[in-house]
Amino acid sequence: MSEVDEILNQLTTEEKEKLMTKKVLITGGGGFLGSWISETLLALNTKVYCLDNFSTGVRRNIERLKNNKNFYLIEKDVEDFETDETFDFIFHFASRPAPDDYVLHPVETLKANSIGTLKMLELSKRSNATFVYASSSEVYGDAEIIPTPEDYWGKVNPIGVRSCYDEGKRFSEALCMAYLREYNLDVRIVRIFNTFGPRLRADGAYGRAISRFLSQALEHQPVTIYGDGQQTRSFTYVTDTVTGILKATASNVARGEVFNIGNTEETKIIDLAILIIELTKSKSKIIFLPPAKDDPRRRRPDITKAMLKLKWAPKVSIEEGIKRTIKWLRNQNF
Numbered sequence: 001m002s003e004v005d006e007i008l009n010q011l012t013t014e015e016k017e018k019l020m021t022k023k024v025l026i027t028g029g030g031g032f033l034g035s036w037i038s039e040t041l042l043a044l045n046t047k048v049y050c051l052d053n054f055s056t057g058v059r060r061n062i063e064r065l066k067n068n069k070n071f072y073l074i075e076k077d078v079e080d081f082e083t084d085e086t087f088d089f090i091f092h093f094a095s096r097p098a099p100d101d102y103v104l105h106p107v108e109t110l111k112a113n114s115i116g117t118l119k120m121l122e123l124s125k126r127s128n129a130t131f132v133y134a135s136s137s138e139v140y141g142d143a144e145i146i147p148t149p150e151d152y153w154g155k156v157n158p159i160g161v162r163s164c165y166d167e168g169k170r171f172s173e174a175l176c177m178a179y180l181r182e183y184n185l186d187v188r189i190v191r192i193f194n195t196f197g198p199r200l201r202a203d204g205a206y207g208r209a210i211s212r213f214l215s216q217a218l219e220h221q222p223v224t225i226y227g228d229g230q231q232t233r234s235f236t237y238v239t240d241t242v243t244g245i246l247k248a249t250a251s252n253v254a255r256g257e258v259f260n261i262g263n264t265e266e267t268k269i270i271d272l273a274i275l276i277i278e279l280t281k282s283k284s285k286i287i288f289l290p291p292a293k294d295d296p297r298r299r300r301p302d303i304t305k306a307m308l309k310l311k312w313a314p315k316v317s318i319e320e321g322i323k324r325t326i327k328w329l330r331n332q333n334f
Helices: 003-010 013-019 032-042 106-112 115-127 163-183 209-218 238-250 269-280 304-309 318-331
Strands: 023-027 047-051 071-074 089-092 130-136 187-192 223-226 258-261 286-289
Touching: 003 032, 003 238, 013 238, 023 032, 023 115, 032 047, 032 238, 089 115, 089 238, 106 115, 106 163, 115 130, 115 163, 130 163, 130 238, 163 187, 187 238, 209 223, 209 269, 209 318, 223 269, 238 258, 238 304, 258 304, 269 286, 269 318
Parallel strands: 023 047, 023 089, 047 071, 089 130, 130 187, 187 258, 223 286
Antiparallel strands: none
C-alpha cells in the first residue's frame, strides 16, 4: 500500500467528501509535508496550487505531480505572493523547519511566519477559506509539563538563536486567533511534533535527527549526536502526521482549535541512534558533539484532544517507520 493510500484509508467518507473537488493553496507545497498533502489531495480530485520558493523544498518531491491537470506550481516567496484567485482551503506550511538551517537564516524564517502568515490570512479572509496553520512543538520551548497539552503556555527564550522559529510560530498562532476573533475566520492550528519518512531531507543544514542519522549510518560514517543523547523527542511517521492534519482540516469541530499532532512514545536520541545503526546493519560509531544552544531536553505531546475530537492517533511505530524510510533512502542510491 502506498503512503497516499494509507492516509486516505484513515480518513472517513465524510472527511474525504469535505476535501474532494475543492480548490486549495499550499504554501511550502514542495516541502516534506507539503508535497505529501499535495499528492493526497490530488488523489481526491482537488485542485492544488503549490506555492514554494524551494529554499528548503525539493523539486523531485513534486516531479510526479506536474503532469496532473489539477496541479499548479507557483515559484515565489510567500511574503511576495499576490493573486486574484480565491480558494476553499489555504494550508500555510512555508517555513524553514530544521534548526541548523533556520539559525543560519533567522530573518527569512521570521518573515515566512509573520508577513507570510499575514498575507495568507488576508487571502483566506477574501476567499472565505478555511485556514490551516502548520505550527510546531517548538512553541512549547523547554516544556515543564510532560506530556505537554495544548493549553500549556510554553517556556521559550524570546531572543535566543532558536527564537526566529519558536517566536515566529507563536506570533503566527496569535495572528490566526486574532483573525478568528475579529473577522470570524475559520482557522485551525496543528502543532506538529518531529515527523519523519520519505522525502525528509538529510543533506547539510537541512538534516534533522532521523534523516541525518540514517544517511550517516547508510554510508558507515560516524553518527553525530549533539549533547549527551539523553534529550528526548517524539517521532511520528509521515502518514500519521498528514492524516492528523487532514482530519483537523475536514473536521466539523476543529474551527478555532489547536491540536498536538505527534507520537506519545518518547525516545532518547542516544536510543534512536543505536536503533538506526542496528536497523541499517551499519559499521558506524556514535560520536558526541557540543550541545545545541537552547535545545529542549524533552518532547512528548498530550494528544488527548486530537483523539477525542478528531478520532486520530498515530498507528506506525518508530521502528516500522524507520524501516520504510531506510527502504526509500536505499532507492535514492544510498
